Amino acid sequence: MDGLLDALRARLGAAHILTAPGDVAPYLAEQRRLYRGEAPAVARPGSTAEVAFAVRACAEAGVPVVAQGGNTGLVGGGVPRGGLVLALGRMDRVRAIDPVGATATVEAGVILQHLQEAAEAAGLLFPLSYASRGSARIGGGISTNAGGVQVLSYGNARDLVLGLEVVLADGRVWNGLRSLRKDNAGYDLKQLFIGSEGTLGIVTAAVLRLFPRPRSTTVAFAGLASPERALALFAHLRAACDRDLTAFEVMPPFGLDLVLAHAPGAVRPLAGAHGAYALVELASARPEADTRAEMEAALAAALEAGIVEDAAVGASAAQNRALWALRESLPEAQKRAGASIxxxxxxxxxxxxxxxxxxxxxxxAAMPGIRVCAFGHFGDGNVHFNLSQPPGMDREAFLAEWGRFNRIVHDIVHAMDGSIAAEHGVGLLKRAELERYGDPVGLDLMRRLKAALDPHGILNPGKVVGEGPADPGR
Structure with missing residues (x-):
């Protein structure tokens, strides 16, 4: 390790090799504090060439390397288990915005919100968005195939990537940084690295799709009798509004109560209580679009049909933001209410x-007093099925039941032909679950790909289908 660090200091500069415990510590813990990793050093490369040098040096020394972006992941995918942390935050250039081709070429360390702002300045939209956009970096979003609130209309990260630049496990650089919309010249290699959580290669840059910026956007908050009625409302809006339906989020009464209790400035949007709540967004880039009139007409028809019990429609950008805040504040509000599985x-x-x-x-039935907070991206089938601890129960005793509730929830998901890892990835948190529920042939293919692209197992070891013990409890 000493020889490796000397070589890295000589190439990257001593200021960009962190070894003091206080400097390394922020890179060892993940957002949920479920895992704390180990690493003697952090390297902060400033270019693809420096990433390639660092990976090649690690390969020659037999030292594992874990790439990190904003360290906002939710499954422990960026937690190091020894070796070197490669922090890509210095690689934060937006290399180019092409308004004609509607693309952005960016480095992996670009913060998501900064990319959105660069696209907006060019009169365009980069639609990938989630709660950590102010600190999450695009390389991590690509490596985890991030989803968020606009998947319904624009797709996951996978659907937004046209080309990639990737450093491989031996330090070579694959230059797939192309902006083509059509390219059938062999295997679509970029898809191997999107969602692979840094286990097959390290994304250093990407060409991303941009879209026309909406000229008209309207948000509504609807009260419904049940999740069944929420599904009926989604079908109704999809038929009535077509592609203008850009988001359809659902939250339970308990979730709204948490937000009203713990989110500063939150105001109840509807009178009375309802069995479920839906946040709906319509957006259109058409010059003649009037999404508010479109929303009001669609909701009026839903009210008349008995699908919706009540609804509030945003009349301004500020009101739209206030309605969105009710949904986006829920994860933090739930955190303030105690431990969550x-x-x-x-x-x-x-x-x-x-x-x-x-x-x-x-x-x-499994735990009296447990409070279910199931919310999320209802329109694309993704639910964050969170469980809040019973009032008065010890936090650690509750979290110790994570494995038991995994079995309850994931068995039901599996029986319905669903996925136990919808948008956050596998990382450490769900490795054992992937082994339990994954298709055996599919798992074998994953292991073969890992062995072919990273034969010595130095890239983010222990994650997804890597070697080493999985965590069965969380």
């Missing part, structure tokens, strides 16, 4: 109401 799952859209009913009943 979290499940990021997806099921086929028609199965969502049945999943919510069955999983809720099973969890409540």
């Amino acid at each position: 979290k499940h990021d799952v997806s099921v086929p859209l028609p199965s969502l109401p049945a999943f919510l009913a069955e999983a809720t009943a099973a969890c409540e």
Whole structure:
């Protein structure tokens, strides 16, 4: 390790090799504080060439390397288990915005919000968005195939990537940084690295799709009798509004109560209580678009049909933001209410109401007093099925039950042909679950790909299908 660090200091500069415990510590813990890793040093490269040098030097020394962006992941995918942390925050240039081709070429360390602002300055939209956009970096979003609130209209990160630049496990650089919309010249190699959590290669730059910036956007908050009615509202809006429907989020009454209790400035948007709540967004880039009139007409029809019980429609950008804040404040509000056991799952859209009913009943039967907070991206089948600890229960005693509730929830998801890792990835948190529920042939293919691209197992070892013990409890 000493020889490796000397070589890295000579190439990257001593200021960009961190070894003091206080300097290294922020790179060892992940956001949820479920895991704390180990690493003697952090390297902060400033270019693709420096990343390639660092990886090649690690390969020659037999030292594992874990790439980190904003360290905002939720499954422990960026937690080091020894070796070198490669922090890509210095690689934060937006290399180019092409308004004609509607693309952005960016380095992996670009903060998501900065990319969104650069696209907006060019009159365009980069639609990938999630709560940590102010600190998450695009390389991490690509490596985890991040989703967020606009998947319904624009897709996951995978759907937004046209080209990649990737440093391989031996230090070579694959230059797939192309902006082509059509390219059938062999295997689509970039898809191997998107969502691979840094286990097959390290993304250093990307060409990303941009879209026309919406000229008209309207947000509504609807009260419904049940999740079944929420699904009916989604089908109604999809038929009535077509591509203008850009987001459809659902939260339970308990979730709204948490936000009203713990989010500063939150105001109840509707009178009375309802069995479920839907946050809906319509957006259009058409010059003649009037999404507010479109929203009001669609909701009026839904009210008349008995689908919706009540609704509030944003009349300004400020009101739109206030309605969005009710949904986006929920994760932090739940954190303030105590410990949570979290499940990021997806099921086929028609199965969502049945999943919510069955999983809720099973969890409540397993632990009296447990509070189910199931919310999320209802329109694309992704639900964050979170469980809040019973009032008065010890936090650590509750979190010790994570493995038991994994089995309850994930067995139901699997029986409905769903996924136990919808948008957050596998990392450390779900490695054992992937082994339990994954298709054996699919798992074998993953291991073969890992062995072919990283034969010595130095890239983010122990994650996804890597070597080493998995965590069965969380």
